[in-house]
Amino acid sequence: MKTYKHFYLSFLTIPMYFLLSVISTPMSYSQTAQEWYDLGIDTGDNKQKIRYFENAIRENENFALAYYQKGLVFLKSFKYEEAQGLFSTAISIEERAEFYDARAETLFLLKDYPKALTDFNASLTRNPNNKKTLLLKANTLIELTKFEDALNITNNILKLEPLNTNALTSKAICLINLSKVDEGLSIVREVLKREPRNQDALFSMAKYYERINDKANAKSTYTQILAINNKNTKASEAISRIDKSENECNNCGDISGLPKLSQFKRKYGLMIGNSAYSSLSGLMSKPINDANDIAKLFKTLGVDTRTSTDLDLNGFNNKLNSFCNEVENADAVFLFYAGHGFEKDGLNYLIPTDAKFPIDYQNYIKIQDILYRLQQKNVKYIVMIIDACRSYDRGFVPIPASDTTVKHVKVTPNAASNYYIAYATLSGQTASNGSSKNGIYTAALLKNLTRGIRIDDAFRNTRTEVLNMSGNLQLPENLEGMSKSFIID
Secondary structure, three states, X not given: XXXXXXXXXXXXXXXXXXXXXXHHOOOOOOOOHHHHHHHHHHOOOHHHHHHHXXXXXXXXXXXXXXXXXXXXXHHHOOOHHHHHHHHHHHHHHOOOHHHHHHHHHHHXXXXXXXXXXXXXXXXXXXXXXXXXXXXXXXXXXXXXXXXXXXXXXXXXXXXXXXXXXXXXXXXXXXXXXXXXXXXXXXHHHHHHHHOOOOHHHHHHHHHHHHHOOOHHHHHHHHHHHHHHOOOOHHHHHHHHHHHHHHHHOOOOOOOOOOOEHHHOOOEEEEEEEOOOXXXXXXOOOHHHHHXXXXXXXXXXXXXXXXXXXXXXXXXXXXXXXXXXXXXXXXXXXXEEEEOOEEEEOOEEXXXXXXXXXXXXXXXXXXXXHHHHHHHHOOOOEEEEEEEOOOOOOOOOOOOOHHHHHOOOOOOOOOOOOEEEXXXXXXXXXXXXXXXXXXXXXXXXXXXXXXXXXXXXXXXXXXXXXXHHHOOOOOOOEEEEEOOOOOEEO
């Protein structure tokens, strides 16, 4: 009897085993694309999700949602290139707002901001009131330094949601970059009071610290962000950038073995001050004072210097032409400009006194073109000093509709040319006239272009001086392409 009972239980176990096996085994490949897709949506395992969505695509190669959902899995796994390809396939099958949003977000993470902006716009044409998309578009515009446009979007969002933290943070970034620093910082601090771990707000504060050259606090804030999210690549990159800049300057003061300005046989200077504008606000006499005082300083350093003031377009071009012809094979060339200027699309322009609006780009003087011409003259050292605004405002400097067709000149240092461009202020910012006879930047420069110092150190010291003189509102920017510095003596 005992043996029979054992056999009976074993017999029952066999069908039960097969029943459990069938229940635990995934559905067969005869399932429809929709059924595979639903399984992918329901599971929490990423590998299984991908497998189910791939099965759905195999059953229906035009299943746009399956490509989209598979792309989202890759996006969350930081596989941005793969995700972008899947979203593109989904869009090619069916153009939906969420597909454009997903690809735009991926392009943003890949730092392809112009294409991301195009996709956000495509999404908004289908769903114009999507606040999340509007905010992402604003952040893309910020990356493209189009702060006025981004500010308008954040203000519209805040009209509907006054306490939208993300919109407030983006607005603060715009205000800080538009020189409304106090207002922007006030917003950031309010956000951090409510949300001390808000990464966007912390990032705004860190960028501000970088802007005023407070590297210690900037690095500390980026480190705080990484403590919250160790996968924040922007914070990691920023810390690396700060560390690199600190290491590069460890030997900035070293002057052993460097050539001296007094040893250069052929050294020339052209100092230009534009003040009397016919269609723009006048700058009093400060640019002329600046050009004259800088010229006096360089003459004492043995530089063959000439000064020109209030140059119209013809006069500006004539001076540059004759100067470039004169300096061929020179050891060092110094060019100083004080007056109105602006930056657009990464290019910097100087404005002649007779500029009238609307005006064609050909009637501005492009800084990059001057540098290119001097490089072609085989000048060993080129130093350009620009005491002018770099803000861009269509109300102030009208740009023709054809501005997108402007030819960009690619400037690269060659074996014979080292260059250093010293700007009075950051990209997109204004330069202050100050309260003395000179503008703030030139006044600081006159104090720091002293004998016995490296030329690049002189500009770094000027940068710190201007920051202090302006109450942290104006920060000069130096663009360096020098393989070896030289000493002012």
